[in-house]
Amino acid sequence: MLLPSPWRADFPAIAALQRQDQTYLDNAATTQKPQALLDALTHYYASGAANVHRAQHLPGAHATQAFENTRHKVAQWLNATHCGQIVFTHGATSALNLLAYGLEHLFNPGDEIVISASEHHANLLPWQQLAQRKHLSLIVLPLDASGVIDLNAAARLITPRTRLLAVSQLSNVLGVWQPLPALLALAKAHNVLTVIDGAQGIVHGRQDIEALGCDFYVFSSHKLYGPDGVGVLFGRHAALANLKHWQFGGEMVQDADYQHATFRSAPLGFEAGTPPIASVIGLGATLNYLSSLDQSAVNAHEAALHALLVEGLQQRPGVRLLGSPQLALVSFVVDGVHNADLAHLLTEQGIAVRAGHHCAMPLLKSLGLAGAIRVSLALYNDSDDLARFFDALDRALELLQ
Ligand SMILES: Cc1ncc(COP(=O)(O)O)c(C=O)c1O
Missing domain, CATH: 3.40.640.10 (Type I PLP-dependent aspartate aminotransferase-like (Major domain))
Structure with a gap:
C-alpha cells in the first residue's frame, strides 16, 4: 500500500536526511522541524x-x-x-x-x-x-x-x-x-x-x-x-x-x-x-x-502508517511486539536476537530507530527485557520509509537469526 505524506516537503530536514541515506524513524525521541519554524527563528x-x-x-x-x-x-x-x-x-x-x-x-x-x-x-x-x-x-x-x-x-x-x-x-x-x-x-x-x-x-x-x-x-x-x-x-x-x-x-x-x-x-x-x-x-x-493542517487527515495518515508497521512486524517470524500499540510507535524484540545487535545493523543501513530501555528501565525490567527496538512515526513519514525499514530489518535478521 502506498502512503505518501502530503506534509513531507514542509520539513526540509527530511530531504537532507535522505541525501545522507538516513530514514528517520525516531520521532518519539524528537521530531524534525517545519520550514515555518526555521523562518520564525531566522526572523x-x-x-x-x-x-x-x-x-x-x-x-x-x-x-x-x-x-x-x-x-x-x-x-x-x-x-x-x-x-x-x-x-x-x-x-x-x-x-x-x-x-x-x-x-x-x-x-x-x-x-x-x-x-x-x-x-x-x-x-x-x-x-x-x-x-x-x-x-x-x-x-x-x-x-x-x-x-x-x-x-x-x-x-x-x-x-x-x-x-x-x-x-x-x-x-x-x-x-x-x-x-x-x-x-x-x-x-x-x-x-x-x-x-x-x-x-x-x-x-x-x-x-x-x-x-x-x-x-x-x-x-x-x-x-x-x-x-x-x-x-x-x-x-x-x-x-x-x-x-x-x-x-x-x-x-x-x-x-x-x-x-x-x-x-x-x-x-x-x-x-x-x-x-x-x-x-x-x-x-x-x-x-x-x-x-493550518487538517488534523483528521494527519491522524488518518498516522493511523494507516502505524497499521502498516504493526502488520509488517507481526508477519516476521520471531518478532514480538511489546503490548498492543495503538498509535505512533511500536517497540519490539526478536527471539534469539539482542536488540543492540539488531540496532547496530539497522544503523549501518541508515535506519534511525532507538534501541535500549527508552528511559523506562523499570518497565523493561518488569517485562524481563534489557531493551527493545522502537520505531516511531511522524506526520512526514511515508510508506517508502517503512519499506526501507523492512528491507533493512529483513537483511539484518537474515544475518542474525
Ligand atoms: C512520555 C515522556 N515523558 C517525558 C519525556 C521527557 O521529555 P523531555 O526529555 O523533552 O523533557 C519523554 C521524552 O522522551 C517522554 O516520552
Whole structure:
C-alpha cells in the first residue's frame, strides 16, 4: 500500500536526511522541524533579538509580544481558559521537577504518590526523589497485557492515602493511550492532585484540558515539531496557587530587599531568569503551522502508517511486539536476537530507530527485557520509509537469526 505524506516537503530536514541515506524513524525521541519554524527563528534573530518583560525599547516590546502570543496559542491548543495557566519551562522533565519541588510542602510522611508501571523516567524519578525526601510511598499501577493501566487495580490502589496521581497520556514505549478520564475520576473521588505527562500525547492533536479535568499537564515542544529547550506546564488556577516557587532570579520577583523578597504568581513567578525566548517564539510558529493542517487527515495518515508497521512486524517470524500499540510507535524484540545487535545493523543501513530501555528501565525490567527496538512515526513519514525499514530489518535478521 502506498502512503505518501502530503506534509513531507514542509520539513526540509527530511530531504537532507535522505541525501545522507538516513530514514528517520525516531520521532518519539524528537521530531524534525517545519520550514515555518526555521523562518520564525531566522526572523527573530535577524530582525533584532531582545529580552522579554524587561525593556521599554521597541525590540523588547516586539520580543515580549511574540513571546506572549505563543502563550496565548498554547492556551488555545490545550483549550485552557486563561493564558496565566501556561508556564514556560525548559521541557517536560523540568516541568515535572518543578512540580515535585513546588508541591513538596503539601505532603506528609506516609502519604502516597501513585504512578503507572509504564512511566518515562521523567515522570518517575522526580516523584521517587520526593518520596525519599518526605518519607512517602510510591505506588505503581500495574498494566494489563496490552499495556493499558489496569483500572480495577487503580480503583484499589487510589485511596484516601493518595495525595497525587502522575501518569502519562501515551506511553513512549508501548504506544497505548491510558484511560485518563476513568483514572482522573478515581482520583477526583479522593481529592487527589493529578499530573498528566503529555509529552507523547500532545503530538496527536489539540487537547481539551478543560474536559480532561487534570490539575497539571506537561509537554515538551521538541516532540511536537517545535524547537528544543522549551516546554509547558499547564496548571489549573487553584493548583498553581498551591505551587511553591522553586527557582529564583530575575523577573519572578514582586519586591525584594536584602533580607526578604516576595514573588509573582504564575506564570511569570515560575519563569525565573531569561526564558528560551527564540524557542518560545518558534513554538508559536510551529503551532500556527500545525493549526493550518487538517488534523483528521494527519491522524488518518498516522493511523494507516502505524497499521502498516504493526502488520509488517507481526508477519516476521520471531518478532514480538511489546503490548498492543495503538498509535505512533511500536517497540519490539526478536527471539534469539539482542536488540543492540539488531540496532547496530539497522544503523549501518541508515535506519534511525532507538534501541535500549527508552528511559523506562523499570518497565523493561518488569517485562524481563534489557531493551527493545522502537520505531516511531511522524506526520512526514511515508510508506517508502517503512519499506526501507523492512528491507533493512529483513537483511539484518537474515544475518542474525
Ligand atoms: C512520555 C515522556 N515523558 C517525558 C519525556 C521527557 O521529555 P523531555 O526529555 O523533552 O523533557 C519523554 C521524552 O522522551 C517522554 O516520552
